[in-house]
Amino acid sequence: MRYRKSLAVTAAVVAALAAGHAAAAVPIQVQSAHARSAIDDVVEQRMKDSGIVGLGAAIIVDKKIVWVKGYGFADKENAIAFTPDTVMNTGSISKTFTGAALMRAVQEGKLSLDEDINTYLPFKVVNPHAPDQPITLRHLATHTSGITDRPEVYDRTYHYGGDTPEALDGFLRSYFERNGKHYSTDNFLKTRPGEYHEYSNIAAGLAGYIVELAVGEKLNTYGRRHIFDPLQMGNSGWSLSEIPPAKHARLYVAEGPGIPIQLYEVTTYPDGGVRTSVSDLARFFTALLNDGQYEGARILDKRSTDEMLRFQFTSANKPGNVNLQGEDSVNSGIFWATKYDTTRIGHNGSDPGIRTVMLADPDKRVGVVLFTNTSLDDRGTERYFEIFEALWTQAEKLKSEGKLAARR
Template identity: 60%
Template sequence: MRFRTSWRVAAMLVAMLVSGWAGAVDAPAGAAGEGIDARLQVRMAESGLVGVGVAVIIDRKLAWSKGYGFADKQRGVPFTPDTVMAIGSISKTFTGVAMMQAVQEGSLSLDEDINRYLPFKVVHPAFPEARITLRQLATHTSGITDRWAVYERQYHWGGDAPETLGDFLPGYLAAGGKDYAPENFVPHAPGTHREYSNIGAALAGYIVERAVGEPLNTYTRRTIFAPLRMARSGWLLSEVPADAHATLYVAQDGFSIPLPPYGLTTYPDGGVRTSVAELSRFFIALLGGGQYEGARILQPASAAEMMRLQYTAANKPDNIVLAEKNSGLFWATKYDGRFVGHGGSDPGVRTEMLATPAGDVAVVLFTNTSLAERDGKVYAELFKDVWEHAQALKSAAK
């Protein structure tokens, strides 16, 4: 996740909630599958969530999708499965697909020193002989960390960020850069410790740009969005019609406070703007070995490698318990291995894109509202409601 205010508490709450109900995919139909509209509407009314969009995928096919509340409360615009909004760190999975496309084309190697691909040098100051690789960037074991005093400045309020990746990244990662400091790296050798890093993901996106010879946003428009018919999706505010984009909100003291639009300098880590309907196609493609309805975005072997859990007892990071957490390439297990996929969190954004490890049941969940940290349980209960509905739909489909 990217935005830090409520995610950690919410994650713990979800983990506690799912421990009692997520184990059985084939839950009986009935109460769990009835009244989903009323249940979600009550959650929204009690918490101040302005808009919610949801999709359920069963056996790699869209089974159900719906929107609730408002994309823009002031103008009375309903939130629908076609409403476009920022999705936060789910964007990293798009960076992951682009990375694997470049790997399968022979332009990149997952295990080569990244300095082979960069016009500036990235060296861990405490471990200068250790190389950093794309695989480490994609599993958050590169040693790069997000120094908040610098990272928070990469949010550009009012529009797309004016600073380029090529300007920001050397300033943060190369010795002598304007934002460089030893504290930009964890005190552990690359490959030995997991530290979630948005800037590391942005660096992976920049390496893809260098390898393919064009910006990530235009490359992925050709190689991901177009084949999957994601016509209203993009990375930048300027790429998405303003009237299609949801307003983002912060719920505070009973009020829904609209936020101004914002862009990200480090956009490969969280810049994608899409809808529940269009993200569902992308998710089905990942769960389906790289293709959706005949459109292929990855070869099967590349998709399998992206989603393969990379840690074993022999190579796991020193701070990881395998039964609780494992990682693919910009892909991970969540909540003690009960789910795989990715989530997102940013100002006014909470999203989930999660499936069973077998991929037979999956959920996409959007909300355009940030809650106070003390209200993080609401997100957990919202996901719980939707997942129970998905289980009921799976059972009914038998």
Template identity: 55%
Template sequence: MRRSIFWLASALALASSSALQSQTPALDSLITLKMTDANVMGLAAAVIVDKKVVWMKGFGYADWQRTRPFMPSTVMNVASIAKPFVGVAMMRAVAAGKLSLDSDVNQYLPFRVVNPYRPAERITLRHLATHSSSITDRWEVYRQTYRFGGDPTEPLGEFLAAYFTPGGKYYAKDNFLEARPGELREYSNIGAALAGYIVERAVGAPVNVYTKRNIFTPLGMTHSGWFMREVDMKNHSTLFVSQNGQTVPILHYGGTTYPDGGLRTSVEDLSKFFIAMLNDGAFGGVRILDAPSAAEMRRFQFTDGNRPTNFPAEDGNSGLFWRTKFNGLRRGHGGNDPGVEVEMLTDESRRVGVIYFSNTSLSGTDRKATGDIFNALWKYGETQRKNP
């Protein structure tokens, strides 16, 4: 009975495919024009109003041969949108008493993580989740974590131990900032991966296994996974890089530090997760996170008393793997990686939300196309609120 109720609720929340792809000629024309101008191969998006999808559509193609339309059900990498999934897993472990946001992370690890410039200062999960841990991504190491042509082969724990342990293969003092934890904001993918590894040890399962069991399956996210082996690659978009007026396909890739950006999902699937986050952790009669934990993820963590010195109030604020963008006007998360431009953002009221996937990396003035399309989708959502 519970399963039947869930699928009925899901159907009502997402509505029918024909209804979600209703006639929106002005919006469709703008999207198509901007895609052409910037050489975007394919994209899909969803507009959410009052925790319901009111519009969902795909444009362009998911392959170089232009034989597969890019659909809301098309799977692709979503880069740093993976981090809120780690955040949910982390907050579930906190709610279960298995982790504390403000304890020294070393009590959860088989190796020690100590900033050599501030050895007496502890690093916490709250630091990791707000990118204020003093851990930095040393590029000559981090770039090696990308594996083009297949899933990663180096175990996450082994990489992290080698990065943080003096004498380790990847260790250097430059893996840290010359600042105490909490003093500076430095976006750190490796810090996020460390949080994911801590969650793994606390819950007794890898992030990919735990999130499938406790997020993907309950929400009916049937096209989502972390590794190529976990998704239908026939439904996976090719990724492209637009440069010098040409759109060039690139190899599929995975990452050793996969909790920081290895998630593969679709607009259709992600809309279920996003609605759950907008709805205090619940979607379609299923709860993936209790309401207080969801509120803590969204809550602004920086105050006048603990704000990083390089992150003034006008630049925005941070939740726990949940952040502000567009000068603090939008909240949620986005992501960029080779062949990937994605956004999952709402406003303070959580009344309007937009999910945007593009399978094409842009640079220079072409990046403006992404902003123009996102803004048009947002305006459509606001219009739907005024004229339901």
């Protein structure tokens, strides 16, 4: 179900629930795992209704993490609680880490957003439907490259249990080289770069690969040096091998009591491989909302952060299938998305056994991070976004209370 559409169904319910708890507002400070808050009843009831096994959340107000909490189980079979430090894969929120790494490489003068990507690659990527039109990193990062994900190929990039993922380099060569195993003219849209907006995971994988070539490091080591370590994100990594098993959540499908599924790796890890916790991700998100820094630690300069977050599409320069205003309007930053018809910014993630949200308002005054280790059906997804809306309502309330307190 579309995220926007679910709001119309649930907004009245969420508003009533939030109003019912207004007298027990959370003070602007991080809550302990055992403290009751204004939204606990909403979260716990919606988890029960949806089959969510475990859930973690954080609220950000005026560039400060003001509330974090976990609910349910990271491992139901062994009664291990889901906490703000529980680690799980984040799905497409990983693209924002790739975006930050990309902007770091641009900041260092190692890449340009508007150079033909073939300048950086050891093999050629050419759209056979527009062979004379260069594809740039900006195209890749705004999902306007013309590269498309063929499901019969992309679906095989998930590797469960003990399977070793195919090397990113080998997979990309097989997809883009004319004699490659997975090459087809159907890997590309029949449009020129920049003309059409279509979300592409494989294009994100290609962008991450280009970053690795430019900086001479894998994303996990480059990201650790420039993102994870400066922000003290000790529960984060780009592969299962970087996370102690005891810290990683089990993943579930919401059927009956919750059916566990095997953990997995993805070949195109720049598009969905990052594993982190709610507490860690809230630090990263806050840094992006705060001109590239969090509590004195800087991951990007202000100029690079502004470029990553700014709306790239304008009335004079936008794909033909994009509306900038009104219903179904969208815009894009550098691996940065809009939701709710451009009224919220950040990214979502959805993969087997997970659903994640990391969204703020365009003014960067409030933000919400929300994780669950459970795949959901349509009804469960509605309940999940009811939880998100309750968190958002609470964030807005805390923002208002903070303004009032500052005036006193």
